[in-house]
Amino acid sequence: MPEHALPEPEVAKEWLRTMMTIRRFEERAGEMYAKAKVGGFLHLAIGEEATIVGSGRALRDSDFLISTYRSHGHAIVRGTDPKRVMAELFGRVDGTSKGRGGSMHMFDLQKRFMGGYGIVGGNLPIAAGFALASDYQGADDVTLCQFGDGASNQGTFGETLNLAALWRLPVVFMVTNNRFGMGTALERHSAVTDLHKRGEGFGVPGMQCDGMDPLDTYHVTTEALRIAREERRPMLVEALTYRFRGHSMADPEEYRTKEQVEQWRARDPLLTFGDRLVAEGIIDADERTQMDADAVARIDEAVAFADASPHPPPESLYDDIYVLGGQVRGWYSLDERSPEPHKGEDERSMAQHDAADATPSTGEIPQQMTQAVEDN
Amino acid sequence: MAIVRYRDALNQALREEMTRDENVILMGEDIGVFNGAFKVTNGLLAEFGEKRVRDTPISENTIVGMGVGAAMIGLRPVVELMTINFSLLAMDQIINHAAHIRYMFGGQVSVPLVVRMPQGAGHQLGPTHSHSWEAFFLHVPGLLVATPSTAADAKGLLKAAIRDDNPVVFIEHEYLYGQRGEVPDDGDHVEDFGRAAIRREGDDVTIIGISRMAVTAQKAATVLADEHEVQAEVIDPRTLRPLDLDTILASVRKTNRAVIVEEGWPHGGVGANLAALIQEQAFDDLDAPVGRVTGADVPMPYAKNLEEIAYPHEQQIVDAVLATFRDA
Numbered sequence: 001m002p003e004h005a006l007p008e009p010e011v012a013k014e015w016l017r018t019m020m021t022i023r024r025f026e027e028r029a030g031e032m033y034a035k036a037k038v039g040g041f042l043h044l045a046i047g048e049e050a051t052i053v054g055s056g057r058a059l060r061d062s063d064f065l066i067s068t069y070r071s072h073g074h075a076i077v078r079g080t081d082p083k084r085v086m087a088e089l090f091g092r093v094d095g096t097s098k099g100r101g102g103s104m105h106m107f108d109l110q111k112r113f114m115g116g117y118g119i120v121g122g123n124l125p126i127a128a129g130f131a132l133a134s135d136y137q138g139a140d141d142v143t144l145c146q147f148g149d150g151a152s153n154q155g156t157f158g159e160t161l162n163l164a165a166l167w168r169l170p171v172v173f174m175v176t177n178n179r180f181g182m183g184t185a186l187e188r189h190s191a192v193t194d195l196h197k198r199g200e201g202f203g204v205p206g207m208q209c210d211g212m213d214p215l216d217t218y219h220v221t222t223e224a225l226r227i228a229r230e231e232r233r234p235m236l237v238e239a240l241t242y243r244f245r246g247h248s249m250a251d252p253e254e255y256r257t258k259e260q261v262e263q264w265r266a267r268d269p270l271l272t273f274g275d276r277l278v279a280e281g282i283i284d285a286d287e288r289t290q291m292d293a294d295a296v297a298r299i300d301e302a303v304a305f306a307d308a309s310p311h312p313p314p315e316s317l318y319d320d321i322y323v324l325g326g327q328v329r330g331w332y333s334l335d336e337r338s339p340e341p342h343k344g345e346d347e348r349s350m351a352q353h354d355a356a357d358a359t360p361s362t363g364e365i366p367q368q369m370t371q372a373v374e375d376n
Numbered sequence: 377m378a379i380v381r382y383r384d385a386l387n388q389a390l391r392e393e394m395t396r397d398e399n400v401i402l403m404g405e406d407i408g409v410f411n412g413a414f415k416v417t418n419g420l421l422a423e424f425g426e427k428r429v430r431d432t433p434i435s436e437n438t439i440v441g442m443g444v445g446a447a448m449i450g451l452r453p454v455v456e457l458m459t460i461n462f463s464l465l466a467m468d469q470i471i472n473h474a475a476h477i478r479y480m481f482g483g484q485v486s487v488p489l490v491v492r493m494p495q496g497a498g499h500q501l502g503p504t505h506s507h508s509w510e511a512f513f514l515h516v517p518g519l520l521v522a523t524p525s526t527a528a529d530a531k532g533l534l535k536a537a538i539r540d541d542n543p544v545v546f547i548e549h550e551y552l553y554g555q556r557g558e559v560p561d562d563g564d565h566v567e568d569f570g571r572a573a574i575r576r577e578g579d580d581v582t583i584i585g586i587s588r589m590a591v592t593a594q595k596a597a598t599v600l601a602d603e604h605e606v607q608a609e610v611i612d613p614r615t616l617r618p619l620d621l622d623t624i625l626a627s628v629r630k631t632n633r634a635v636i637v638e639e640g641w642p643h644g645g646v647g648a649n650l651a652a653l654i655q656e657q658a659f660d661d662l663d664a665p666v667g668r669v670t671g672a673d674v675p676m677p678y679a680k681n682l683e684e685i686a687y688p689h690e691q692q693i694v695d696a697v698l699a700t701f702r703d704a
Contacts, residue, residue: 064449098482107481114448115481119472125438126473129445129453136401136427136451159438166433320483321517323541 054217121154150181404456532567
């Protein structure tokens with residue numbers, strides 16, 4: 001891997017700061033999980049910060065980033081406040097997805113962080129859809145689609161790469177090769193282990209980067225984005241990285257050796273990149289310590305914020321299933337006609353009111369429905 | 377009124393909506409150069425060009441997923457799947473993604489996507505091309521489900537589906553594609569979802585027919601009137617999500633008898649669902665158990681004689697209706 005010159009000092013410091021924020025965030029998230037503040041599955045990206053920050057910083061603000069179920073860092077690198085990411089983990093109303101999605105389903109439309117997705121490989125077609133829309137609308141934006149080595153075995157990988165190449169869509173596929181699909185080693189799940197080569201047969205050229213080095217990841221991703229943007233050719237970038245923790249918090253890690261983990265830990269991007277900034281005089285040891293303390297403080301604030309954020313009110317259970325108005329005047333389910341009026345009826349009467357304002361004729365059915373409930 | 381074939385009514389809907397809104401694009405297998413496996417998209421490539429009428433590879437899950445992504449950021453894609461059986465390849469994108477994205481991301485985005493697909497038996501297409509699966513999609517919160525049985529509804533509901541901000545599974549019927557019907561030709565014909573149609577009025581029994589079975593039910597109603605002096609009221613729900621249960625319940629309260637007819641399988645079917653709703657809401661009004669007529673509980677066989685007995689015809693509906701009078 002080539003040795004790249006450091007970017008401007010403020011840029012280099014921001015990269016380190018963001019990697020520290022993600023690391024401290026993930027560590028605290030793990031602690032909060034152990035304290036049962038966080039439920040469900042929790043997939044931590046500790047060890048993968050250079051891949052996240054290097055690729056994330058190659059994007060323009062108007063580009064789209066779409067990720068997987070290991071996506072706290074992706075939200076943070078796009079500028080989503082860690083408070084809102086932590087609140088989502090806590091299942092609170094101030095979470096990025098109002099507590100509906102949890103760890104695996106972060107989303108921030110304003111930052112064009114287009115979501116974490118819980119279905120392995122499910123995000124690739126959606127990424128190509130963003131690229132299709134950008135292309136159709138004549139926009140200059142590129143979509144960066146991140147997924148793991150395990151996802152490269154899904155049917156959507158081949159289908160989407162083929163279509164993206166066929167239609168010359170502005171999308172960069174980035175396989176975050178952390179060497180394991182859950183507990184199955186790369187060599188045991190993929191006949192071809194040079195994953196960047198797996199796009200060639202679909203017409204998608206591959207590139208490889210050192211995912212433990214934010215600089216190399218940045219440069220390779222930048223070039224891939226340029227090709228996708230200017231030449232309208234999708235690219236496949238393989239980032240070689242490693243997760244220091246298990247697949248999720250429920251992982252005894254019986255599938256890998258301590259020695260392997262230690263070898264990769266020696267390449268910890270926070271250590272190597274931080275050391276380099278010190279060696280090249282961008283920061284000194286004290287500033288480095290202070291930056292880390294600031295990251296810890298920031299995450300402390302995020303935890304306090306999440307803890308103070310209210311639980312979603314029970315009456316919000318049915319919110320946001322449908323866009324109301326248009327063809328949907330209420331929420332529809334089997335028990336909507338139960339004798340007790342409930343949220344669905346409230347929404348319907350609201351929608352009825354709105355509809356009556358807009359087009360008087362469409363209020364008729366909701367009225368019938370409300371009447372039917374009253375009749376009961 | 378103009379007399380139009382069901383497939384041409386769909387074609388008109390697509391053409392009119394593409395003309396009205398440049399964000400409407402079509403994707404599907406052989407919808408362009410081939411003009412569509414069932415010719416629904418006939419002529420649209422020539423009229424709108426390759427940018428808006430996109431022939432795709434055979435990759436159902438991915439083309440639906442691309443529709444999801446494109447819909448999330450401003451387009452209104454209409455994806456055609458060649459038969460409803462192929463929709464199973466795209467179930468991940470239809471359910472885990474199209475239906476859930478708005479909810480799981482806290483309402484930040486909507487998915488104004490239409491996925492069109494034909495269903496139904498009768499052409500000896502065998503066990504992988506002939507099923508009727510509206511029940512699969514009816515099951516899913518977040519989806520709208522349309523099952524038009526007339527040319528007018530095919531056009532009006534498809535136009536409404538394209539304009540709606542929710543993901544819509546739009547279920548056409550292979551038998552109906554060639555059927556003619558009256559379609560209003562005065563301006564913009566849009567039909568509301570959630571509004572059942574009373575196809576025939578009657579006081580003695582309510583027959584609810586889904587998709588093509590709304591047509592078969594009307595034929596059965598004629599037999600019932602001519603040969604058995606039973607006046608059946610035939611209701612076509614037209615959309616299953618949202619469902620116009622009020623019209624169905626009002627009819628059942630009048631007739632005191634209900635028979636539900638669908639082409640799909642009996643277990644966990646539309647009829648099972650409707651029967652539960654009717655008995656929950658109108659138990660005291662019923663003079664007989666709610667009857668169901670469904671497709672046979674088998675994969676659709678190829679042999680013509682077996683296929684014929686594997687989906688409902690008029691006589692089974694007549695028999696089911698008469699059975700509700702047995703103890704009267």
